[in-house]
Amino acid sequence: MRAVVYTRNGDPAVLHLGERPTPEPGPGEVRVRLAFAGVNPTDWKSRRNTPPGPGGQVPGQDGAGTVEVVGQGVDPALVGERVWVWEAAWQRPHGTAAEYTVVPARQTVLLGAEPSLQLGAALGIPFLTAHRCLTLGESVPDRLGPGTLDGRTVLVQGGAGAVGNAAIQLARWSDATVITTVSSPQKAQLAAAAGASHVVDYTRQDVVTEVGKIVPDGVDAIVEVSAARNATVDAQVIGRHGAVAMYADDGGAEVTVPVRAQMVANARWQFVFVYTEPRRAKEIAVEDVNAAVLDGAIGVGEDAGLPLHVFPLAETAQAHRAVEEGAVGKVLVDVTA
Template sequence: MRAITYTRNGGPEVLELTDRPVPEPGPGEVLVRLAVAGVNPTDWKSRTNTSPGPGGQVPGQDGAGTVEAVGRGVDPAVTGQRVWVWEAAWQRPWGTAAEYTVVPLRQAVLLGADASSELGAALGIPFLTAHRCLTLGESVPDRLGPGALTGRTVLVQGGAGAVGNAAVQLARWADATVVATVSSPRKAQLAAAAGASHVVDYRQQDVVAEVRKVAPRGVDVVVEVSAARNAAVDAQVLGVHGAVGMYADDGGAEVTIPVRAQMGPNARWQFVLVYTEPERAKALGVEDVTAAVLDGAVRVGEDAGLPLHVYPLADTAEAHRAVEGGAVGKVLVDVTA
C-alpha cells in the first residue's frame, strides 16, 4: 500500500511517500481501506515533537473509509461497512495518511450511507473535542442531542476554526443559543453559516457587552481556543455553574484567572485534550457525534462554514504546512488520489 511515513522528527519535509505492506488486523481490530484522511494540528505537533517508533510512523488520527477485513473476535458482518475513524495514530504506528489503517473496532464507527467521506474524515478530533467542551459544567448535561441545551447559551471563541465550527454545529443541534467570536467579516460569514445565532467580531466590538446583551445572566459554556488571551473576557461572561473548556495550548502561554470572581458562580475551568479525556466521556462523545451525523445535523463545506482544502496523498506535506500555517476551514487528504 501507499503510505506517508516519517522516521525522524522535523518539519513537513520528513514526510515521505512509501510503499508498505498492508497491516493485518489483530484480535478485536479491523482493517479499514481509507478514502479520505483528516489533518489536525496535533498531527504536525506530533511530527515535530514525538519520536516515531523504530518502524516509522504513519501520521493522521482521523479518516473515513470501508472495513476491508476483521481480526479475531470481530463479527465479520461489519466487513463492507462505511466508517469514520478516530485516534488511529494515538500510541499506534498506523495512522490515516495511507491507503489502509488498522484500529480497534470501537474506533471505526458507522458513517451511514448518506454522509460523505469528507464529512467522516472531518469528525474525529475536532468534533470529539467540541463535544467534551460543550458537556462540561453543572449547568449542562453530559449528552448532546435535540433539546439537550434548550435554554442554555454557549460562547464559542473562534467560531470559524475546525473545533469552533464543530462546537457551533453540535450546540445548535442541541438547541442552544450560540454566540461565536471571529476576527474578520469573512470568518463571521463562516460562523453564521455553521449556525451561530450571534456573531461578534472581537477586533471591532466589545465581546463582553455583546455577549451580555444575549445572555444577561451569563453563558453556560465557553468553548475556548485561546485561554491566555481571552481569560479575562470569559470570566466576565460566565454564568453560575458555567464552564470554560480550554482545548488549545496557546504556544505554551500561561493563563491568569481572577479566582475570587470565579468562586461565586462556582465556575469550572477545565483543560481538554481528547486523547486522554475520561473513557466514558469519550464514548458518549462518539455516540453523540454519530447520532448527529445520522440525523443530518452536521455538515462540511462552504455552506456549513467549513471550507475544505483537499490534497492528494503524495502532497500530505503540503497539507501539514497548510494546517500549521492556520488554514481557515478543514484540511483533508484524498487517499485515493
C-alpha cells in the same frame, strides 16, 4: 500499500510517500481501506515533537473509508461497511495518511450510506473535542441531542476554526443559543453558516458588552481556543455554575484567572485533551456525534461554515503545512487521488 511516513521529527519535509506492508488486524481490530484522512493540529505537533517508533510513524488520527478485513472476535458483518475512524495514530504506528489503517473495532463508527466520506474524515478529533467542551460543566448535561441544551447559552471563542465550527454545529443541533467570536467579516459568514445565533467580531466590537446584551446573567459554557488571550473576557461573561473548556495551547502560554469572581460564580475552568479524556466521556461523544451525522445535522464545506482544502496523498506535507499555518476550514488528504 502507499503510505506517508516520517522517521524523525521536523518540519513537513520529513514526511515521505512510499510503500509499506499492508497491516493485518489482530484480535479485536479491523483493517479499513481509507478514502480520506483528516489533518489536525496534533498531527503536525506530534510530527515535530513526538519521536516516531523504530519503524516510522504514519500520521493521521481521523479518516473514513470501508472495512476490508476484521480480526478475531470482530463481527464479520462489518466487512464492506462505510465507517469513520478516530485516534488511529494515538500510540499506534498506523495512522490514516495511507491506503489502509488498522485500529481497534471500537474506533470505527458506522457512517451509513448517505453521509459523504469527506464528512466522515472531518469528524474525529474536532467533533469529539467540541463535544467534551460542551458537556463538562455542572449546568449542562453530559449528552448532546435535540433539546438537551434548550435554554442554555454557549460562547464559542474562534467560531471559524475546525473545533469552533464543530461546537457551533453540535450546540445548535442541541437547541442552544450560540454566540461566537471571529476576527473578520469573512469568518463571520462562516460562523453564521455553521449555525451561530450571534456573531461578534472581536477586532471591531467589545465581546463583554455584546455578550451582556444577549445574556445578562452570563453564558453556561465557553469553548475556548485561546485561554491565555481570552481569560479576562471569559471571566466576565461566564454565568453561575458555568464552565470554560480550554482545548488549545498558545505555545506554552499560561492562564491567569481572577479567583474571587470565579469562586462567587462557582465557575469551572477545565483543560480538554481528547486523547486522554475519560473513556466513558469519549464513548458518549462518539455516540452523540454519530447521531448528529445520521440526523443530518452536521455538514462540511462552505454551506456548513467549514471550507474544505483537499490534498492528494503525495502532497500530505503540503496539507500539514496548511494546518500549521492556520488554514481556515478543514484540511483533508484524498488517499485515492
